[in-house]
Amino acid sequence: MSKAGNFFVTGTDTEVGKTLVSGALIMKLRDAGQNAVGFKPVAAGTYRDASGLKVNEDIETLRIASNLAPNKFSLCPYVLDEPAAPHLVAKNEGLHLDCRTILQSQAELQSQFHTMVVEGAGGFLVPLNETEDLGDLAQALDCPVIVVVGMRLGCINHALLTCEAIQSRQLSIAGWVANTCHERMPLFEENLQTLKERIFAPCLGVIPSLPQEFAKSQNSPYSLEALRFAAKHINLPE
Ligand SMILES: Nc1ncnc2c1ncn2[C@@H]1O[C@H](COP(=O)(O)OP(=O)(O)O)[C@@H](O)[C@H]1O
Numbered sequence: 001m002s003k004a005g006n007f008f009v010t011g012t013d014t015e016v017g018k019t020l021v022s023g024a025l026i027m028k029l030r031d032a033g034q035n036a037v038g039f040k041p042v043a044a045g046t047y048r049d050a051s052g053l054k055v056n057e058d059i060e061t062l063r064i065a066s067n068l069a070p071n072k073f074s075l076c077p078y079v080l081d082e083p084a085a086p087h088l089v090a091k092n093e094g095l096h097l098d099c100r101t102i103l104q105s106q107a108e109l110q111s112q113f114h115t116m117v118v119e120g121a122g123g124f125l126v127p128l129n130e131t132e133d134l135g136d137l138a139q140a141l142d143c144p145v146i147v148v149v150g151m152r153l154g155c156i157n158h159a160l161l162t163c164e165a166i167q168s169r170q171l172s173i174a175g176w177v178a179n180t181c182h183e184r185m186p187l188f189e190e191n192l193q194t195l196k197e198r199i200f201a202p203c204l205g206v207i208p209s210l211p212q213e214f215a216k217s218q219n220s221p222y223s224l225e226a227l228r229f230a231a232k233h234i235n236l237p238e
């Protein structure tokens with residue numbers, strides 16, 4: 001099931017900027033005239049919004065970037081309450097996550113949109129159940145992968161491990177993004193240079209730390225301004 005326009009966004013870890021990059025990519029694709037939408041296979045962690053509705057911040061960000069009204073289209077088949085490893089939370093909630101259900105939901109959304117940006121959960125090999133993980137899902141989706149590298153100590157090793165895992169599943173890496181989550185790490189430029197030398201895929205950009213006025217607060221999605229700021233710092237893959 002190869003979908004030419006789609007991307008799967010993974011990262012070196014959880015909390016590295018996958019949602020920021022996914023939102024920014026959707027906005028860039030839409031600016032380029034594409035009918036693009038975000039999709040999240042599984043989201044863990046909900047809160048009540050101003051109107052009392054249970055929502056998840058990643059899904060809300062993807063919705064904002066996709067310019068969709070609340071409750072217009074389902075962008076995620078599994079919304080779990082607790083912010084923890086999805087397969088464990090699902091077990092506690094009496095749910096069984098599986099690739100088949102995710103792919104059905106993805107196909108339904110795909111029928112309305114040309115291009116999908118699928119934001120993974122956590123890192124590339126996060127389990128869905130006893131036998132399947134997100135890497136299996138990426139393989140089933142069969143689309144190019146974009147790796148978000150959270151620029152912090154340890155990121156070189158995490159980035160290279162992630163790229164190896166992607167390649168070992170015969171998936172192509174469309175590019176990677178260096179994201180300055182929180183503070184700029186020591187030897188930032190040198191780390192960036194090493195990543196450029198060792199990752200055999202194009203660097204799509206370097207996102208600086210968000211200006212204070214766009215910073216995201218907990219339990220809220222990214223603002224359009226924050227997504228625009230990130231979008232200015234990345235290029236769409238060739
Ligand atoms: N460029 C950035 N500047 C400042 N803070 C950032 C940046 N990127 C990410 N963050 C912070 O890091 C947290 C995790 O980012 P997010 O995009 O949700 O990552 P992921 O989707 O990988 O979990 C967010 O709460 C956000 O405030």
Ligand SMILES: [Mg+2]
Nearest residue numbers: 018019058119
């Ligand atoms: Mg996220």
